[in-house]
Amino acid sequence: MKWINFFVNQNIPHYIYKLNKNDIIIINRINSYTEKSIIILYGSLYIINTFTNQEELPLTILNKNNIFDINNLNTNYRSYYQLIALEKTYIISFQFNHIKNIKEMDKYHLINIINSYQKTINKYETMNKILSHKYIKNRLIQLILFLFLEFGNIHGKQIYIPFKISQKNLAIITGTNKTTINKVMKYISKTLFINYAIKNTIHINDIYKININ
Incomplete structure (x- = not known):
């Protein structure tokens, strides 16, 4: 107000x-x-x-x-x-x-x-x-971490972005396409434990497992 x-x-x-x-x-x-x-x-x-x-x-x-x-x-x-x-x-x-x-x-x-x-x-x-990152993978990881920092809600070990964000929007923001975003999100989910749900929500089930190198 x-x-x-x-x-x-x-x-x-x-x-x-x-x-x-x-x-x-x-x-x-x-x-x-x-x-x-x-x-x-x-x-x-x-x-x-x-x-x-x-x-x-x-x-x-x-x-x-x-x-x-x-x-x-x-x-x-x-x-x-x-x-x-x-x-x-x-x-x-x-x-x-x-x-x-x-x-x-x-x-x-x-x-x-x-x-x-x-x-x-x-x-x-x-x-x-x-x-400025040359590789889309690094752009997307940094973008998701930025979203967690700015908008993330924390419950115990879990953290999630409270609004849905489509692969199309992620592609536009990072300057790529939905196919590339889909591939990179699968990689991120397996290696960094950052999950992208079917309903377009991004979350981490256990923040202590995340490992960014």
């Missing part, structure tokens, strides 16, 4: 949207009046930069309190961004200029905005490191 209260109290124009799993928001630079900034209130999104030749560049996975601001990204009019919900997600959209034009902002909200930007930058850096 802190973000909603902030926008209401400061009279900043905004919209709140609910996204169901796999819903997509497309953001580009064509319309200068479009709200090009969002804050995630709840849930998670993965971001893809799509070019006119249909080439897709995975960027990052964002979750609660992360900020997506197209004006801070190095892009042009030949591409657009797809923001795809990994689970039920609520976002608030706005024009960042409206925040920058506030003459007097209390310290609490200023710190929140700075912290949210820093967390978002860290997510981009983490995803760059994941995608």
Whole structure:
């Protein structure tokens, strides 16, 4: 509620949207009046930069309190961004200029905005490191560990990602295809004890058995 209260109290124009799993928001630079900034209130999104030749560049996975601001990204009019919900997600959209034009902002909200930007930058850096791996196997392992770290729920020795993620989504995020993902997931399951269930859930039955070399 802190973000909603902030926008209401400061009279900043905004919209709140609910996204169901796999819903997509497309953001580009064509319309200068479009709200090009969002804050995630709840849930998670993965971001893809799509070019006119249909080439897709995975960027990052964002979750609660992360900020997506197209004006801070190095892009042009030949591409657009797809923001795809990994689970039920609520976002608030706005024009960042409206925040920058506030003459007097209390310290609490200023710190929140700075912290949210820093967390978002860290997510981009983490995803760059994941995608920099030459081999898909290493990309997928690092991605899954990132998901466990960011979203994992722990019960005793078990840890699981609370939302379903399809092989298609894993393929898009890691820049490969479903066939390769299927093969790598079988390898991961046998060697690292990271299980990918039929219902597209990822879990570890015993975290003490996992061995990453």
